[in-house]
């Protein structure tokens with residue numbers, strides 16, 4: 119382990135804003151690089167979007183959310199309040215510019231570039247985590263069982279041909295399984311699903327919240343600090359950072375990382391960067407001691423949700439809701455996931471007593487082009503952005519943390535990051 123030292127000889131102090139998967143991974147790699155590091159988090163570690171996601175570490179998630187042909191599909195989705203994509207109409211004026219950029223991002227040419235950029239970030243996601251997870255003694259939380267994408271018909275699979283070409287062009291291996299071969303791999307699956315694609319390079323965690331907390335515990339054990347505070351802004355002296363203003367006082371820092379997930383936009387704005395960050399809210403429902411428990415995570419391509427076998431039960435997670443950061447959750451969306459889950463796994467019951475269910479809603483930090491923001495702030499190079507990971511924050515956590523460490527240390531990033539520029543929207 120090297121030691122990163124400031125001008126006065128003391129260790130350079132880096133403050134990381136946010137204790138989600140991105141903040142904790144960034145802080146962990148920075149500490150290993152020899153920096154003194156403090157995570158500043160007002161709530162629980164992994165209490166945000168990193169709490170209740172589907173837990174998938176999928177290098178295959180190179181396919182952006184906005185794809186050619188979306189324009190034709192979106193109105194149908196939006197008309198169904200429980201469909202995979204919904205909008206609260208009072209939020210439409212706020213989200214309209216984001217949606218426009220989202221549709222613009224879906225041209226073939228742009229999608230090819232976005233996929234290539236994501237491929238660099240997501241390459242061997244489970245392997246990228248391994249050193250951190252090993253150091254935390256938490257290998258039991260990291261599984262490399264692969265992932266299954268289930269289709270009702272071969273025609274549905276063929277309609278997704280462009281997505282599969284994108285994966286192939288970016289080095290993702292997969293095997294197509296039909297009927298008996300599929301049902302043998304996953305006996306709990308409904309026989310209505312005729313085709314599945316097995317992705318052997320994908321992994322998952324059996325508990326995202328415990329996973330991130332295990333990394334945070336190792337970070338503390340190895341000498342990192344966690345400060346319970348809400349960051350309000352930065353104190354700059356000329357073109358250098360002197361510290362953070364928080365609701366619990368001033369925190370001196372030489373450098374900082376903005377990893378506040380869906381709440382990061384305010385910080386970028388203070389630093390002269392206008393980024394179109396919004397939130398795609400998502401839901402989960404967990405059935406404890408489920409009657410049907412798949413052996414690996416399964417994406418239902420028609421219902422657009424993932425069923426992940428977790429230590430707390432079967433987690434059905436997904437859907438996108440545009441309603442901003444303030445509106446109350448619509449728990450019907452979480453409960454509807456159970457209905458969809460029953461279609462995927464006929465072994466599940468029609469209904470459950472409340473003590474066997476738990477529901478959750480979280481704020482994906484999303485950019486319209488499905489790419490995160492990773493790079494220096496416009497105003498000072500002492501502040502590095504790492505937010506906007508949308509649907510792939512868990513998968514991208516370890517490598518994003520590495521990239522943040524490269525930037526803070528003034529080294530060339532180990533993966534190309536031009537596509538993640540904070541200034542790409544002008």
Ligand SMILES: Cc1cc2nc3c(=O)[nH]c(=O)nc-3n(C[C@H](O)[C@H](O)[C@H](O)COP(=O)(O)OP(=O)(O)OC[C@H]3O[C@@H](n4cnc5c(N)ncnc54)[C@H](O)[C@@H]3O)c2cc1C
Pocket residue numbers: 135136137138139140141158159160161162163164165166167168169170171172173174175176347348349350377378379380381399400401402424435436437480481482483504505506507508509510511512513514
């Ligand atoms: C239903 C669902 C399923 C998903 N499934 C997957 C999946 O299978 N695989 C995958 O890769 N991704 C998945 N995701 C996406 C993934 O959860 C996110 O991309 C990821 O958790 C984002 O991590 P983060 O650290 O940027 O944000 P967060 O986890 O939200 O952390 C941000 C932190 O910043 C803190 N913060 C906010 N404001 C301040 C402030 N002023 N000062 C200090 N701290 C502050 C918050 O309290 C929070 O703890 C899913 C998301 C959802 C909603």
